[in-house]
Amino acid sequence: MNEPAETSEAGTSSAILLRVSGLKRAYSRPRTSLWRKPEPLQALRGVSFELQGGQSLGVVGESGSGKSTLARLVMALDRPSEGRVELLGRNLHLLSEQELRAARRDFQMVFQDPYGSLDPRMTVEAIVSEPLGTTHEKLSRPARRQQVLSVLDQVGLRAQDADKYPHEFSGGQRQRIAIARALITRPRLIVADEPVSALDVSVQAQVLNLMQDLQRELGLSYLFISHDLAVVQHVCDQVIVLHQGEVVERGTPRKLFSAPEHPYTQALVKAAPRVI
């Protein structure tokens, strides 16, 4: 197997970071009858796309379209029925457990709910440094703390926030903590599943700006899952539209949302509420 090509630092890399090909995932459903075989639920029916370093790919679609299944497979939290997920040239689902654990430093996730995704009994320092425990060689406590403080600074939180607990923060600040936790392993890819849809409009803008600043500074790639077309257009370079587990349309957001071709994309664009 080839060594993953070491790409250059921050942003300049245009090599393929993530390649997803022919991805399928079927879930078994309960029997509806004793005499009939249970029908599997086809959550993903052959999804393929590529994501370049430093770029953002938006995934839009309704609930049930397979967005979250896709995120779980890319994060190697679940195994596909068919197809492959290659990050930096390695097929994630063929790695041994140990290799996968080491590989996880390259891809991290930010979840939708800033209230449910942070353990209320852990300090911010413990939350943010947790990914280091599994993916990095043993670090001394001061070195850990130093890294925590530096990512907190990057996401716009203060050093004294490290010793606080999640309940002391607002929704927007919690999402910053979640982003800091994702950043601490210096990942190349962040999978963000509806990262701003639980936030108030004024705070949503702050978090989106932060995500874009970090992308510019660190050359991050985002797999950005959202149902909000305007947010996707603002953040992403490319978009795929998922419908019933299939990619029905892809392209730049501007082209896709101004001249949608597939009837489903047309329906999505038409339904997006807009001001005047």
Next chain:
Amino acid sequence: MALLEVSNLTINLQTHRGRAQAVRDVSFTLERGATLGLIGESGCGKSLTALALMGLLPEHAQVDGSIQLDGQELLGLSERQLCALRGNRMAMVFQEPMSALNPVHSIGRQVAEPLRLHLGMSRAQARARATELLERVGIAQAAQRLDEYPHQFSGGQRQRIMIAMALACGPDLLVADEPTTALDVTVQQRILDLLQELVAEHSMALVLISHDLGVIAQNAEQLLVMYGGTVVESGMTEAVFARRAHPYTRGLFAARPQLHAAEGTVRLPTIAGAVPELVDLPAGCPFAGRCAHTQDECYVERPQPRTLHQPSMAAPASLASWRQPHVARCLYEQVLTAGART
């Protein structure tokens, strides 16, 4: 006389950090057949205002002011009197249809309940009427599905069932608190279209609460923009959206990414800071501190509502709601508007 007249509604809540004025001096009127949009971010008091209309505030809440439905004062009514009104003259649709529906009763029974309770229908009558209602809100094969339970329906269908329950007794006032926030955009539009049809059909008054400017823009003729328990701007939707007199309204607009925005908009303009907790609100303007134009007076002096535009009285009297004046509460509105124009 308007169907719903709310004047100087003030709600105080006892929190563990002390007394919080959660709703301050809210006044509005709403006619039959009209939709009022309530817009604002979490903690701005929009849901509490809705609960106050329905008489569903927590017991420790202190309420002042007046809420009149068709001339009847609602504040101070006993629970028994309120029960006779709720579900009958006024009804509410909640955000999360799964938790608002009872999982252990069939949907037929839940839709029929207000019919039996308020209209005294027999079991069979109520069942027949429930079928009609479910068909009206777009549940296919309603007659066959009456005995199914909430978990057998999708999110959009559940919200339709909620709407059927709310409509059962033909209420005068319908309050919908973020009715589509938990739904997909395509489903959202169908539910909002349904609500609009029903408002016109039954000449109900609808109070539509949302944090989404687009939802309000497309569905409400008049609106209140709330911040920190205060109505900072109000009027006809078109007028408010065109002028955006209050800095908070302007901030909300700017912070929202726009579909089909001009190319090259890299950063979104943000509103500094976060929505303050109600206990921490400044004594003066609630937006003081977060507002880019804050002056010293803003912290001290509470801005009074100022009428910016009084629509002509030429509109026909039956459409009284079309004459809502455009009002803003900002000490420096004139200065800011003048600045924005130059």
